[in-house]
Amino acid sequence: MDFLFTTLIRVLEVMFAAGWAGTAIVLLLTGIEDLETILKHDQPAPGMETQILERLEK
Amino acid sequence: MSSSASAAPPTSNRVRIVVASSVMLTFISFWRAAAIILNDLGSSAFYAGGIAEQAVGKAAPWFVLGVMMFAFGVRAVYVESCSMFVRGGVYRVVKEALGGTMAKISVSALMFDYILTGPISGVSAGQYIAGLINELFVAADAHGWMPRALHTLFNGVPQVNVNATAALFAVAVTLYYWWLNRKGIEESSEKAMWVMQITTAMVVLMLAWSGLTLILNRGAYHLPPLPTPSNLHFSSEALGFLRSTTIPGRLAQMFGVFGIIMAFGHSVLAMSGEESLAQVYREIKHPKLDNLKRTAIVIGIYSFVFTGVVSLLAVMLIPDAVRVPVYKDNLIAGLAMYMAGPQLLRLIFRIFVVVVGFLILSGAVNTAIVGSNGVLNRVSEDGVLTDWFRHPHPRYGTSYRIINLIVALQLFTILASRGDVYVLGEAYAFGVIWSFVFKSLSMLVLRFKYKGARGWKMPPNLRIAGVEIPIGLASVTLVLLSTALVNLMTKSVATVSGLIFSAVFFAVFTVSEKINKRKYAHVEQQMKDQFHLMHQDRVDRESVGIRPGNVLVPIRDYNNLGHLRWALDRVDTKEQDVVVLTARITRFGAGGYDLAMEQIFSDYEQTLFTRAVAIAEGVGRHISLLVVPATDIWSAIAQAANTLESSTVVAGLSAKMTAPEQSFLLGRAWEAAPEPKRQFLFQVVHPDGHVDTFTIGPHTPHLRPEDVHLVHRLWLDLTRFREFKNLHHSDILSIALTRFARDYAGRDRDEILKALRRGPTEQRFGPQPGGAALPPPEAPPEESKEPPSTPPVTGP
Numbered sequence: 001m002d003f004l005f006t007t008l009i010r011v012l013e014v015m016f017a018a019g020w021a022g023t024a025i026v027l028l029l030t031g032i033e034d035l036e037t038i039l040k041h042d043q044p045a046p047g048m049e050t051q052i053l054e055r056l057e058k
Numbered sequence: 059m060s061s062s063a064s065a066a067p068p069t070s071n072r073v074r075i076v077v078a079s080s081v082m083l084t085f086i087s088f089w090r091a092a093a094i095i096l097n098d099l100g101s102s103a104f105y106a107g108g109i110a111e112q113a114v115g116k117a118a119p120w121f122v123l124g125v126m127m128f129a130f131g132v133r134a135v136y137v138e139s140c141s142m143f144v145r146g147g148v149y150r151v152v153k154e155a156l157g158g159t160m161a162k163i164s165v166s167a168l169m170f171d172y173i174l175t176g177p178i179s180g181v182s183a184g185q186y187i188a189g190l191i192n193e194l195f196v197a198a199d200a201h202g203w204m205p206r207a208l209h210t211l212f213n214g215v216p217q218v219n220v221n222a223t224a225a226l227f228a229v230a231v232t233l234y235y236w237w238l239n240r241k242g243i244e245e246s247s248e249k250a251m252w253v254m255q256i257t258t259a260m261v262v263l264m265l266a267w268s269g270l271t272l273i274l275n276r277g278a279y280h281l282p283p284l285p286t287p288s289n290l291h292f293s294s295e296a297l298g299f300l301r302s303t304t305i306p307g308r309l310a311q312m313f314g315v316f317g318i319i320m321a322f323g324h325s326v327l328a329m330s331g332e333e334s335l336a337q338v339y340r341e342i343k344h345p346k347l348d349n350l351k352r353t354a355i356v357i358g359i360y361s362f363v364f365t366g367v368v369s370l371l372a373v374m375l376i377p378d379a380v381r382v383p384v385y386k387d388n389l390i391a392g393l394a395m396y397m398a399g400p401q402l403l404r405l406i407f408r409i410f411v412v413v414v415g416f417l418i419l420s421g422a423v424n425t426a427i428v429g430s431n432g433v434l435n436r437v438s439e440d441g442v443l444t445d446w447f448r449h450p451h452p453r454y455g456t457s458y459r460i461i462n463l464i465v466a467l468q469l470f471t472i473l474a475s476r477g478d479v480y481v482l483g484e485a486y487a488f489g490v491i492w493s494f495v496f497k498s499l500s501m502l503v504l505r506f507k508y509k510g511a512r513g514w515k516m517p518p519n520l521r522i523a524g525v526e527i528p529i530g531l532a533s534v535t536l537v538l539l540s541t542a543l544v545n546l547m548t549k550s551v552a553t554v555s556g557l558i559f560s561a562v563f564f565a566v567f568t569v570s571e572k573i574n575k576r577k578y579a580h581v582e583q584q585m586k587d588q589f590h591l592m593h594q595d596r597v598d599r600e601s602v603g604i605r606p607g608n609v610l611v612p613i614r615d616y617n618n619l620g621h622l623r624w625a626l627d628r629v630d631t632k633e634q635d636v637v638v639l640t641a642r643i644t645r646f647g648a649g650g651y652d653l654a655m656e657q658i659f660s661d662y663e664q665t666l667f668t669r670a671v672a673i674a675e676g677v678g679r680h681i682s683l684l685v686v687p688a689t690d691i692w693s694a695i696a697q698a699a700n701t702l703e704s705s706t707v708v709a710g711l712s713a714k715m716t717a718p719e720q721s722f723l724l725g726r727a728w729e730a731a732p733e734p735k736r737q738f739l740f741q742v743v744h745p746d747g748h749v750d751t752f753t754i755g756p757h758t759p760h761l762r763p764e765d766v767h768l769v770h771r772l773w774l775d776l777t778r779f780r781e782f783k784n785l786h787h788s789d790i791l792s793i794a795l796t797r798f799a800r801d802y803a804g805r806d807r808d809e810i811l812k813a814l815r816r817g818p819t820e821q822r823f824g825p826q827p828g829g830a831a832l833p834p835p836e837a838p839p840e841e842s843k844e845p846p847s848t849p850p851v852t853g854p
Contacts, residue, residue: 013315015540016322022132022533029517029530030134037351 082719085343090247090729092356093254094338099331099361100221100257101422104415105182105243106328107369108389109483111382115291117283119370121325125364126358129329133354134516136332136497138531140339140350141513142504148333149495150435155500155507162567164173166560167436171330171489172433173464173559176235176426177471178482180228183419185387185479188223190412193395197405220387225477228423229469235424236465239431241714242456243424260414261364263407264393268371271398287317295484296324298548307528313785323491323545327483329364330490334425337432341689347513368393379634387479390415415468430464441574442567445662454712455615484549488556491542498535505531599702602682606703608635610738611681612695612712616669621710621743623673631679637702638670641694642687693728696754699738700731706739707754717742721752728754 106357110118139151148168153161162503197203199215208216272279283289294301335354342349372393377386385392394408427451435457438448451458475481505528516530599606609629611622622638629636640663674681688694700706712720721740728735737755744750761769772790776782802810 004130009316012319012540012544015536016319018368019533019536019538022529023128023537025518026131026134026516026530026533030130031066034351036357037348038355040348054531 070557085340086247086341088342088352088356090251090327091338091342091349091353092360094247095334095353095357096254096257096329096360097418097421098252098334098425099329099357100254100364101179101182101418102328102330103361103365103368104186104390104419105178105387105483106325106365106507107372108382108386109327110369111327111389112113112386112480113293113296113484114285114321115289116373116378117285117289117321118325119282119366119373120285121321122328122369123362123366124322125325125328126362128534129332129361129536130354130358131530132329132332132494132498132538133358134500135494135531135534136335137347137354138512138514138516139497139501140336141347142508148336148493149433149440151504152496152500154504156496158571160496160500160563162437163560164493164500165433166563166567167489167492168333169430169433169489169563170556170559171333171486171493171832172426172430173467174426174482174486175330175429176232176423176468176470177228177463177475178479178486179419179422179426179518181224181422181472181475181477181482182387183231183416184224184227184477185220186412186415186419187227188218188220188392189385189388189391189418190408191223192217192220193391193405193408193736197401220618221390221477223477224387224479225472225475228477229419230422230426232465232468232472235427236461238424239427239461240451240454240456240458242451242454250421253421257364257414260410261368264368264371264390264411265363267397267399268375268393271396271634274398277375282370285318285321287314290321292317292320294552295480296320296548298550298553299836300547306681307469319544320504320548323487323541323548326491326541326545327487329361329528330486330649334429337429351514375458377708381683387413426468427464428463431460434460434464435568442571443569444573444577448662448676450615450662452550452617455713466840468639475818481551484551485555486552487545487549488552491538491545492556495535495538495542498531498538502528502531502535503554508719547695563569597684597698597701599684602637602684602702604635604637604682604702607705608702610637610639610695610699610702610704610707611709612639612691612707613670614640614691616666618710619669619673620745621708622670623677624743624747624749625708626674626679626681626848629679631681634705635682636674636679637682637684637698637704638667639686639695639698640666642685642693647702690727692723693730696724696727696731698755700728700735703736703759704738706741708743711742711744717744717750718752721750721754725752725754 107122109120110122140471143150143154149161149165152164178742195204195216199209204215288515303626310788335350335357337352342353370391372385372389373381375396376389376392377396381389381392385395391408391411394411395404397407398405434443435448437443438445438457447463448457449459450456471482477500516528516534518529519526520529562600569837609625611625613619613622625636642663663685670681686694686698695707695709698704707724709720711717715723720742724740735755737753737757740752740754742750742752769787769790773785773787776790777785798810801807
């Protein structure tokens with residue numbers, strides 16, 4: 001019983017450690033992407049440019 | 059997507075119903091979206107740090123910071139799911155990936171999370187208030203302001219029982235929101251923004267003041283012990299089931315990574331509220347995905363600073379002797395009391411903290427009711443809960459039976475916890491972690507099951523022999539799953555209560571589904587005999603098959619269709635079409651699930667339309683029927699009236715508001731609706747048959763006879779001059795309005811506002827009909843001609 005329990009704990013430890021290692025890479029990559037998202041300028045919604053031009057022409 | 063369920067050909071005796079699947083939304087900026095989510099997510103800052111420290115010891119803030127860091131990864135899972143499903147809540151995603159049974163289990167866990175959000179937030183707010191009352195008693199006593207009789211009565215300084223007061227407060231707040239939700243309160247992102255602005259002011263002040271305190275007392279404060287196994291000191295409760303095994307003696311040796319998982323699991327409730335991200339996605343404006351990412355960044359940084367850094371500062375600034383014994387349940391209030399500066403200033407800041415805590419935590423109580431109601435409504439529509447639950451309130455039209463059930467469960471939870479935040483927090487983590495596990499596991503499965511395009515994929519993804527390995531997604535899932543499994547062992551309260559609760563809900567869902575299947579087989583046949591459903595992605599005039607200038611009649615309650623009868627009595631449908639509209643409201647917090655046509659047009663809509671058709675047939679008129687999903691009834695009406703080019707909207711009088719209030723809300727929705735827009739009349743039919751008419755959209759105001767008379771008198775006076783012989787009445791109004799705008803924009807603004815506040819025109823400017831404000835017309839100058847007796851016809 002103890003063996004099973006210890007094995008379970010070891011498996012969970014490996015899962016957690018491996019998961020965190022991968023998550024660290026996720027955080028690094030998404031962090032860089034987030035920076036790009038913050039600095040990016042929005043394009044107008046499709047069709048909006050046409051609407052604005054039409055309104056200006058009027 | 060269009061016409062998937064329109065397989066049955068229309069037959070002459072069946073009524074055609076257009077069922078739109080695109081929700082008529084009012085889109086919001088990413089700032090507003092972030093404010094809505096933070097109202098839920100930010101509330102955990104008030105209790106997460108204290109609960110974590112009680113469980114794992116002084117190193118707890120590092121784990122809270124770790125959880126807040128990990129939350130960025132969880133958010134990435136949500137961003138990917140939203141890029142696949144616009145309405146990608148847990149239930150929808152799990153059902154898609156793992157099937158109906160797992161979806162029911164996941165929604166049971168989610169319900170546990172939602173339902174517990176109310177009690178934990180209410181009790182936590184109560185703890186802050188009770189703590190403040192006791193602190194004020196102590197301060198008053200120290201200054202000798204406490205009456206001797208009170209002193210004698212309490213054998214010292216009067217102190218309220220913190221847990222009992224907190225429980226009492228939580229019960230009162232829950233009952234208040236039960237009352238409001240039964241009536242159907244309006245939710246607004248403006249209110250969420252306002253609460254977050256005040257909260258931000260508090261956070262900024264707290265960080266600045268804490269920084270100053272640390273600088274002034276350099277060397278006196280130290281960081282908490284590092285999160286290493288040797289620094290973990292678990293309480294007996296924090297060991298859960300492990301304390302009764304032979305393991306505790308060996309736990310110290312096993313503390314390695316396992317201890318860290320345990321501590322992480324005890325801090326995980328700090329990231330509750332992430333599910334809200336999936337729910338607000340539909341309402342985020344273009345460009346949706348970029349704005350969703352921005353929302354995720356804002357809430358990520360904000361919650362990291364608020365929940366994480368503030369927990370760290372609390373452990374650094376509040377002395378060990380009082381932090382857990384006195385301030386464990388109101389840690390931020392304790393932080394306010396241990397800043398550098400005079401006691402009065404610190405006490406004032408503490409009052410501010412309690413006010414902010416009250417606002418954000420009581421808001422979370424409401425979010426819990428709204429969210430639970432939304433989730434149960436959706437599963438009810440999916441046939442997983444019988445329609446009995448969704449039956450509308452006879453007066454307010456709300457799903458009051460579901461609201462009653464949720465609030466009853468919440469009240470039971472508050473009383474069972476006896477106002478103990480720690481117990482509630484322990485249980486709460488079950489719903490939080492398991493709903494995340496189901497979500498990320500489902501997204502992982504969908505990577506292999508669904509090969510289609512996605513708006514965004516969580517990085518990194520490795521391609522080996524043509525197979526894509528989703529390393530990022532798998533990593534987050536591994537952390538969540540390992541933490542959830544360890545929590546099962548170490549959080550006994552959570553495991554027992556969570557499993558019982560989820561099992562009961564799962565059983566109710568399964569039995570209800572079986573009952574519904576039997577019932578729907580009959581109803582479906584009946585529906586097919588009577589109605590022909592036309593599935594359309596969007597609503598337009600052509601799809602409904604109507605002419606411009608039609609009359610739109612929104613209906614909701616099949617017992618209140620008097621306005622439909624009123625409209626049909628007056629409209630000749632050969633000349634003008636009548637469209638009967640019902641909006642299926644999918645509120646914020648509804649779980650963000652995609653609605654299948656059968657869900658949008660459910661049992662209830664069938665009864666509603668059957669009665670509408672009966673009324674139309676009774677007066678021998680033809681009507682067109684339309685069902686639209688919407689987040690707000692007024693937006694749905696305004697947008698439908700615009701797209702259908704309706705000339706009039708006829709509604710019944712609301713049980714909750716007056717006709718002018720209804721008109722105001724519709725007007726506001728019209729202003730927010732996208733272009734192109736057109737004006738229409740809005741008629742509100744009272745139960746006694748009396749009708750109020752309003753014009754929606756910019757229109758010529760209804761001028762009172764005395765105002766027309768005044769304009770005319772001015773015109774008479776001015777046209778005595780030859781140079782003004784071609785003057786129109788509209789020119790006078792134009793100049794008057796231009797001058798008004800100039801004055802309003804200039805220094806006379808206050809004067810104008812004061813005059814407007816005084817009330818009707820007579821009170822503001824004195825009697826008008828006699829033209830007292832205008833000098834009597836003088837004799838025309840010699841060169842002028844006699845003005846015409848009637849005003850010239852002018853343009854609008």
